[in-house]
Amino acid sequence: MNDPRPMVHVSIVAWNSMSHIPTCLDAVIRQTYPKTMVTVVDNASLDRVMEWLREHTPQIHLIRNTRNVGFARGHNQAMRVSTAPYLLVLNPDVVLEPHWIERAVAAMEADPKVAAIGGRLIRFEYSSDDLKEVVPSGIIDSTGLVISRSRHVRDRGAGERDTGQYQDQENVFGLSGACVMYRRAALDEVKEGEQYFDEDFFAYKEDVDLSWRLLRRGWLNRYEPSLIAYHHRHARSSERTSNRALAQSHQARNIRISRLSYRNHWWLLIKNERPVTLFRDLPWIAWYELKKFMYLMVTAFPALRGGFSALSYHSRMRRKAHLIDQNARMTPSELRRLYFLH
Template sequence: MSVLPSVAVVILNWNGKKFLEQFLPSVCKSTYGNLQLIMADNASTDDSVAYVEQHYPQVRVIRNPGNNGFAGGYNEALQHVEADIYVLLNQDVEVEAGWIEPVVAMMQQDPKIAACQPKLRSWHNRDEFEYAGAAGGWMDILGYTFCRGRILYTTEKDLGQYDDPQDIFWATGAALFIRSHCFHEAGGFDADFFAHMEEVDLCWRLKRLGYRICYCPQSVVYHVGGGSLPQGNPRKLYLNFRNNLMMLWKNLHSEDRWIVLSQRFFLDILAAMKSLAAGKPKDMKAIFKAYIDYRRWRRNYKHDSRLPDVKLMTLSGVFHGIMIWRYYFLQHKKFSELKHEKARKTVF
């Protein structure tokens, strides 16, 4: 009889008592047979730790010394977790009892599957995909991220159109299944990111190491989204722009780095001007600050020589075009409307 891989569901918490009260009961009903439940707390100032310790003694609590965001918080906590597979789960996610088993079964079929995500639906509109991951993350040739089922701020209803398991470019950090040895082999999250796009950066590094990132539609979870920073927040905009630039500088092939980033600079200037014209000067300032801090970071960054220099276009889950052009000028609002390369077909 084969032994089930050990799985640790790790929920990173910061002042999230209301979410824990609402969603932790569903996590505790998980039926997987070799499971540990952990809450990693990022130095919360509410009474969420006391609440969990009192009401959920089966949940182990790890206390991080400070709040180093999503990236640093998980890096710190996972040093103290032993399991074959980590499941990094947002505190604002509702799960179904059997949500773990299909993903683990998929990962067992190929040791090269380093990370995997379930289908993400919106908790508020349960028949729609959710922004943070939908049916798997993709990227275009200029580093713009989007999902099957969500392009920019347009989300689709789930009509079963993306129920095929397949390779993707990045798996959502809201419900990320990842082999523990792969997480550590790739160096974990980049703590400089603090929050936003750290999972995309990690998945890109894993792909450069020859691993696969996959989507498992048989598992469905429901995500509230915007629990820490809502859409439209200038701080969120700043992190998204800065972190995306850092990710591109780190991971693009040396031959492509300058041409991609020069095109992004032009498009990001247009985005800043658009924000100003729309009466959102704080958004424009956030974009300019992102560039200033990115350039400051770049002066001190040294590329990891352990990672192969791999062309972005050779990787699965990459759209061979410019997504924002298709979205704004050709009105392609759905993933199925993009004329993209066929995703790698794999028999699961």
């Protein structure tokens, strides 16, 4: 007898993720929900992750890119593989509790207005260098995304000890792209061309952009506390390098991340902010942007180039903003009233 429950398509984008992918996939395979398929997109990794996947997980669909195309495009590639009604976007350094998918599907099926659902992400470390046993830290990584009047978006509860303070199911501004399930019908309503995540972003804040677009279309982003997963926020280096080389590599990576994040933040505002709400909160926005600019001036000056590259795409982002407005069911003022922290 055929199982009537909907299929869930798990999408994982890997980039030099050999340290994490076995533990991540083991947790996916051990899910209590029976109808899942998995696609792993490899963004030209230099480790042996593809060889390991072919040898140990022949049932998983693999896509190998010849270059690093980023988080957004990688997940878009995977999400187009199937027509499954639910799509679980998962980082390779995230480990799911066994009932995660089953509970997420039940919650989505119970409320057809929910476009995306996520739960408690708790930070973890590995028990030893063999990277096998997950040791939860009890420190929250995310319980959804919140946005302030300054338009600063952050992971709610990040860095707090989990003492049960986020035990209520509730609608939130957005959900972390590290571990979130989407309803395909909702994504199809807000996609830009054939893109669910905006591929111009490459990486960082594309989950915020998608959350914002879903809200404008009238969908809900839902936090469900019974969905528990563990996130290894800071990956370890698997090779021995000198402290100086490690520091230089870390600094270069941080500057690149800061540049992308700074650029994408401006794109977020160009695409999703509107004058009616911008001017109401302009003092808070201006003060936040000034502080951020001064901070980058001192700590990561090259990252400021992200602001200039954001301006070069201004017209492109405005065209996308026009399409968002054409399809919107919620006004910017209503969204601000419901979801922005005051």
